[in-house]
Amino acid sequence: MVSANPAVCAAELDVVYGSGETAVHALRGLSLRVERGQFVVVRGKSGSGKTTLLHVAAGLRRPTAGRVAVDGVELSRQSERESARFRRRHIGLVYQFFNLVSTLSVEHNVALPLLMDGRSIAEVRPRVRELMDRLELAGFEARGPGELSGGQMQRVAIARALVASPVLVLADEPTGNLDSGTGRAVLGLFRELCSERGTTLVMMTHDAEAAAWADRVIELRDGAVADDLTVGLRVRA
């Protein structure tokens, strides 16, 4: 179903690194529309533009040309400060290498976007605890990231991405650093989030199995959409 206000709307995106003869076109006129609640897997070889697309969609990088809007808000026109504020309130990011702050406790890591927004830990604790319970992290609040397994760390990263109830979660190879069982569990979790909470999830991956969990699979090639397939059948773990 096509809505008037999609989760992500990118139009004619161009991203060029460098200039002159050494210029590299990471994205070439890419247009994309992701509806709310969709679980989209973006696939492609190395250098196809997956990570660049993720950064542009997160407002971490401005496109050289074209526009990108998340939840109707055009990120490409925002200042750095505005896009940072928008990101912490409306976008969650999950990475392959977890990227937790090693010197903060698990609870503080999960609460990070809310704390960045100027809220106190006491104020956000109920929401943090609820998410940690949901992601089977209860009891790990005071631990450091170094005391967790890979799967637990990735769940902490996912909890952090979800803590602000974002419209959009962007994930970059979230299962790339996990064993197959844990990776499958993470994919199942993403599937549930999309189905039950209506969260939009865009996942960049090489993982062929991940496509089986998605509503839609987009193939990138040389910075442009080569294939866009809507999947009818969902596989459950």
Added chain:
Amino acid sequence: MIGRTWRLPLGLLLGVNSALGPNAVFFAVTLVSIAASVALATSLELASRAVQNLAAETAQALAGDGELEVVAGAGGVPEALVDELGALPDVAQATPLITATLGLDAARMPLNILGLDLLATGSMRELGARGRGGVEVADPLKLLGRSDAVLLSESVAAKLGVSFGGAIRVHAPQGARELHVEGLLADRGLARAYAGQVAVMDVYALQALMEREGFVDRIRVTAAPGVELRELAAELEQHTAGAATVQRVGAASSALDLSVIALRAAVLIVAAVGAGVAGLLSYAAMSTAVERRLPEFAVLRTTGFASRDVARFIAGDAAALMLCGSALGFAAGRILAEVFLPVVTQASDYFIHTSANSSHVAFAPATLAVGVAVGLLCAAAGALGPARIATRRFAFEARAEPAAGARRRGGLPLVCAVGLAAVARVPDLAPRARLALELALGAGLAGSLVGPALRGVDRIRPALSRALPGLGHLLGTGLAARPRGAALAVAAITVVIAFIHAVLILSASFGTTLLELVSSRYPNSIIVSATGPFDDFSVDRLAPDVIASIRRAPGVEAVDEEVATEVPFRGQDVLLVGYEAAVAGPRSGTTEYARHLSAVARDVARGDVAVSAAFARRFAIHAGDELELATPKGLRRFHVAGETRGLAGPAGVIYMDLSTYDAHWKRVGASSLLLWTRGDPVPVLEEIRRATYERQPLFFTDGPTLRARATAFANRFDVLLFGVAALALFLGGVAIANLLLGNVAARRRELALLRAAGAEPGQLSRLVLADAGLIALCAIALGTALGQLLTAPALQIFADDFGLPVDRHADLARLALFLALVLAAVLGSALYPALLARRATDLTAPQAE
């Protein structure tokens, strides 16, 4: 494995690439820190050595061919002894020498005039004088022909613009006199004494000029062939019967040696502080560069390099930096040495009227050793830790999150604290050892407290989060990520703050004590002198007829005539001051010290002496003891009535009544007068000025002027201290900048994560600044406390070296200003790292390629 042949060139290539490429900032910081510390150490070493060179040169020049000297201080040796000693069978030659320092009319500078027996064998050869047309003056009769003939050093002649046949005007005890230049002294032999600020006259002509007929300053004795010097010295001593001291040539500079030793010890402390800070800086810079190069090293290891090879690469980089930094440091040190020269010369408290010049600055093996040692220390500090990081960490395995929190070392702070308390309580510990121990233990305590402090921050994080929304929850996390670096930075800045804090207290204490000293002694008197007080130029004496005119002037209530001269005491030159105790004593001020002075004056007026506290400490002679002085009339014993304060170098001062002085020493005029008037002093001084103007220009210094001069004098002392403090602060600032740069480099991934999680660029900048502020606050708290502790030994060292025991005073306004400066310097040094933190965005590359 890679072949041995290729390891070295490849390592060098990678090092150069790194130094000129991505790690240029860190290599530059290491280079600058090594160069700065080497420059600081070598410049101070060179400057103090230059003073020593000047002293040795002066002593050598004055000694001429002599092997032994017979001296009796400024009072002089009876002239008759010259012939008596010369007639002894074991003596080949005995020649008299007089030295006098007179003010030159043409330039505001003093001139050291040496009186020689020009008829003695070798005198003219020793002088190397040139007459008209550059012809050597070999015939002394040309000089002996007139009593006002003088040979002037070429450097002084050039400075004054006079040449052969010209005249110079000097202030002699009888008033202004004109001397005729009969030749110029080549820059060798005697002309090298007093840095060339010298002229030569016939000894008897100079005697007459100085009104010192019958006395000479020293007799230079050359032993007959085959005579043992020790035996000859004993024979001479027997002959002089206590009226003079016999010493080996060069022993006269022993007082200077002591001053220079003290000075060099201070230099070493300053250099050690600088080297310590620079070492920390090098460690921080190189470890940051190594952190950034870990992927590169990991690649090398996967391609066949052993971890030991990587360590060698780092050692090679450090050695190259050491060589370049030391070379730069030596060059800068040579330039800086000349800047420090005037202050260091005066701090030696020996050459009051002369300053060493660039010709005395010479690199010695010891200078090179000090510089290389400092450079090596910095390079080793920069290489050892980072090499350890490089060999133990393999970047390709470093993707998992490291365990949070540093290893707890609860015992170290306790050990350091207990050590500090113990050192503070040991009563007989030498002040320098106390200072060094307290610095080392204080640095250890500061560094070891960082871990607990950061854990404390963790405990109050909820409160911080409320107090600093959006920032408080992350405060200190950057430092906790690199606890060792943070500990080192805090330790370094703590040492810098403690050092400067002690310097500030020392400076304030010295200034205040000096002011109290000049204010409390004779508060309502006016000082009359031929030159200004606290003036290097104050060498002229008040002429006897001028003094008589002052005494006769209407409105003069009382006059205290004072004379100052140096006498030998236990191998050192000690200042001897004669004053009219019965006049000055009752007119002392109302402070406790002044009352003590007044009480002592009563005994001094009866024939006792008083000694300064520095004298009492140096020679362990206190009130109630007796001291023995060599006078022109033989050895005399004096009872010590009490101790007073006085600023006259480490050897101190002996005070006696003028009548006692006159009973033993000959004098012409007075060094200065203290004058009390009835009613308004202005018309009285006008009358004195009118009556004496033709004979001798006079300087009148009242209380406020004296205080202003004392303040200016104290400020001169401040210049050296603040110069060193500024350098230390600069090094500290660079250390912090470096730590934070390292933190930002090591935390790029984390900072990028925070950006991804919604941190605004400004928030990241503020986070880095807040970490810097945290370091500053920790260091300020610890450094101020340590500085308080260091003050006691620093004041003790000052009292020992400069001869003025000072009361502890703190200038709180200056201290506050300094701490604000520290904070500003720390925040300023954090600006660039903060700027870098804003740019961290890319999370997909956990390490730099």
